[in-house]
Amino acid sequence: MMNRNRYHNKAQAFPVVLWLLLLFVPSGAGAELLIRITEGADSAIPVAVVPFAESGSLPAGDKVNSIVQADLTLSGEFRPLDPSKMLSLPSERSEVYFRDWRLLGQRYVLVGKLSRNGDRVEARYELFDVNREQRILGETAAAPVSNIRSLGHHISDRVYEAITGDPGIFSTKLAYITLTGEGDQTRYRLQVSDVDGKRAKIRLESREPILSPAWSPDGKKLAYVSFETGKPVIFVHELATGKRRKVADFPGLNSAPAWSADGRSLLMTLSRDGNAEVYRMELANGNLARLTDHWAIDTEAAWDHAGRGIYFTSDRSGGPQIYHMERPGAEPRRITFGSRYNARPRPDPVGKYVYYVHQRDKSFHIARTSLETGEESVITRTGSDESPSVSPNGRLLIYATRQNGQGVLTVVSADGGAAYSLPASEGEVREPAWGPIMK
Amino acid sequence: MMKKSVTAKAFAMLMSAGFVAGCSSTGETVEEEGYGSDVAAIDQDGGSTVYGGADGDGVSSTTLTDEERQAAREQAEQQALRDITVFYFDFDTSEIKQDARDVLVAHARHLADNPRTQVRLEGHADERGTKEYNLALGERRANAIQRFLIVNGASRGQIETVSYGEEKPVVRGATESAHAQNRRVELVFK
Numbered sequence: 230m231m232n233r234n235r236y237h238n239k240a241q242a243f244p245v246v247l248w249l250l251l252l253f254v255p256s257g258a259g260a261e262l263l264i265r266i267t268e269g270a271d272s273a274i275p276v277a278v279v280p281f282a283e284s285g286s287l288p289a290g291d292k293v294n295s296i297v298q299a300d301l302t303l304s305g306e307f308r309p310l311d312p313s314k315m316l317s318l319p320s321e322r323s324e325v326y327f328r329d330w331r332l333l334g335q336r337y338v339l340v341g342k343l344s345r346n347g348d349r350v351e352a353r354y355e356l357f358d359v360n361r362e363q364r365i366l367g368e369t370a371a372a373p374v375s376n377i378r379s380l381g382h383h384i385s386d387r388v389y390e391a392i393t394g395d396p397g398i399f400s401t402k403l404a405y406i407t408l409t410g411e412g413d414q415t416r417y418r419l420q421v422s423d424v425d426g427k428r429a430k431i432r433l434e435s436r437e438p439i440l441s442p443a444w445s446p447d448g449k450k451l452a453y454v455s456f457e458t459g460k461p462v463i464f465v466h467e468l469a470t471g472k473r474r475k476v477a478d479f480p481g482l483n484s485a486p487a488w489s490a491d492g493r494s495l496l497m498t499l500s501r502d503g504n505a506e507v508y509r510m511e512l513a514n515g516n517l518a519r520l521t522d523h524w525a526i527d528t529e530a531a532w533d534h535a536g537r538g539i540y541f542t543s544d545r546s547g548g549p550q551i552y553h554m555e556r557p558g559a560e561p562r563r564i565t566f567g568s569r570y571n572a573r574p575r576p577d578p579v580g581k582y583v584y585y586v587h588q589r590d591k592s593f594h595i596a597r598t599s600l601e602t603g604e605e606s607v608i609t610r611t612g613s614d615e616s617p618s619v620s621p622n623g624r625l626l627i628y629a630t631r632q633n634g635q636g637v638l639t640v641v642s643a644d645g646g647a648a649y650s651l652p653a654s655e656g657e658v659r660e661p662a663w664g665p666i667m668k
Numbered sequence: 669m670m671k672k673s674v675t676a677k678a679f680a681m682l683m684s685a686g687f688v689a690g691c692s693s694t695g696e697t698v699e700e701e702g703y704g705s706d707v708a709a710i711d712q713d714g715g716s717t718v719y720g721g722a723d724g725d726g727v728s729s730t731t732l733t734d735e736e737r738q739a740a741r742e743q744a745e746q747q748a749l750r751d752i753t754v755f756y757f758d759f760d761t762s763e764i765k766q767d768a769r770d771v772l773v774a775h776a777r778h779l780a781d782n783p784r785t786q787v788r789l790e791g792h793a794d795e796r797g798t799k800e801y802n803l804a805l806g807e808r809r810a811n812a813i814q815r816f817l818i819v820n821g822a823s824r825g826q827i828e829t830v831s832y833g834e835e836k837p838v839v840r841g842a843t844e845s846a847h848a849q850n851r852r853v854e855l856v857f858k
Binding site for chain 2: 438484485504544548549586660
């Protein structure tokens with residue numbers, strides 16, 4: 230009976246999350262990204278995601294357990310068991326025989342039941358630790374019938390957190406830019422999709438370049454640079470309503486927006502005072518504070534994880550390198566020395582590493598430097614790599630690269646071990662930005 | 669009215685040599701000048717020539733003096749130079765190449781002689797490196813050309829600059845030749 234109580238508490242809390250998601254009225258269906266898993270990590274944890282038992286009329290199409298299985302696979306940290314190899318298909322605790330799962334070499338087993346409740350689908354699911362023969366998770370979650378994928382991603386997040394201790398990122402969103410056509414037919418599209426590339430929605434379409442999408446910390450807005458007026462201008466775009474506001478349209482560059490943790494200000498690169506410098510703009514009143522002052526290019530700023538200082542790219546040493554300014558006004562300290570081209574720093578959310586674009590020989594890779602030891606490691610094996618963006622739990626990294634001459638997105642584990650790529654079904658995809666975990 | 673012409677010949681010519689012009693990026697701010705005062709300072713009738721209609725058969729070469737021939741030749745040379753409107757750069761630099769200087773001087777003179785002429789300098793980078801850094805690099809290239817034109821007689825009010833970074837390559841592809849053709853500033857006359 231204790232378990233029952235837990236089910237009900239969760240059932241009350243969860244629908245709020247899904248209704249918030251529903252408020253994001255889609256402005257247009259986008260072309261979905263394909264998903265291609267290229268390699269898994271050797272250390273992946275074996276987990277059995279048993280097909281969920283179903284009662285009542287449930288929508289055809291995506292199965293919740295398939296979504297969970299795919300999510301756990303793409304994290305690179307799990308190796309789900311092929312359901313055809315399962316000896317039994319339990320859907321609740323009394324049906325789970327630990328010996329069978331041990332025999333199959335599984336560390337964890339997820340079982341569950343789906344039922345229809347009006348226009349909603351309810352999932353009851355339980356996660357077991359096979360070695361300890363213990364249940365480590367037992368919850369209920371519900372979502373509108375039309376939102377099965379959200380339900381699947383939510384369960385993936387819960388399972389991931391129960392096993393690793395870190396929050397899952399399967400319910401988060403990606404923003405990116407697609408490019409199709411040539412000449413008059415050229416179209417840039419700002420799109421938002423799930424982390425597996427599904428459910429893509431077009432948020433802005435333009436004949437002129439769009440770049441540098443950046444998520445507000447609450448996941449409700451995107452800042453980006455659009456050339457729709459013939460020059461780079463920074464906009465802030467409210468996803469729920471589609472309302473947009475020009476926030477920076479000064480003479481010269483208006484580029485590289487990055488949000489502060491409280492969502493009230495944007496770092497940006499402006500050249501209004503002569504050349505590219507980093508500024509901070511208070512969004513409420515448009516007040517500007519200049520943070521860098523140098524004849525060199527200063528751009529691509531991002532707050533450090535503590536929110537006190539900034540990382541940015543500067544070519545004050547002769548070529549682009551990463552600098553850290555401990556607090557606004559402090560003397561910048563150079564932190565990259567390993568090659569002649571290091572740019573676009575993106576710190577992880579826990580303050581362990583800063584990731585950036587790194588040139589080695591003739592190729593561009595994503596590298597990271599440990600903030601503790603200063604040690605640098607190259608983590609991508611592709612070339613022409615750009616635009617690193619770290620997942621909100623710090624475990625994964627998405628970046629843009631080229632495959633067969635086309636721009637694709639690739640996700641790797643933060644140490645470079647596992648990988649999957651997200652090519653566009655048509656044309657190029659670039660400039661990924663990993664959205665925050667929605668509270 | 670003048671359209672850019674990117675000929676292979678001009679490209680090859682401009683790709684050679686790597687003279688460092690005296691106006692590499694220094695970040696000094698060029699003073700904002702009133703557009704009106706620049707225009708007033710120059711004799712507006714002096715720079716333009718009005719030609720008649722279709723009855724041109726009265727002109728014969730025998731009426732030209734040596735000085736006139738020389739002037740005509742120079743004018744033709746200047747015109748030929750000004751047909752080149754795209755200027756190329758080395759990777760991650762904004763240094764104007766030596767053999768671009770004569771062409772840019774011709775453009776600067778033309779702008780000085782025609783104060784109502786407006787030009788837009790469009791700065792570009794190749795696809796290598798990061799997009800935002802390339803946006804700033806494209807601007808620095810456009811600014812380098814702008815400073816050169818101003819130093820050589822054009823007025824600031826005639827020139828506007830914009831950077832497209834790596835967003836508008838003329839040649840797609842990852843070859844060195846494609847990269848070289850994409851690292852450029854284009855002069856677009858209105």
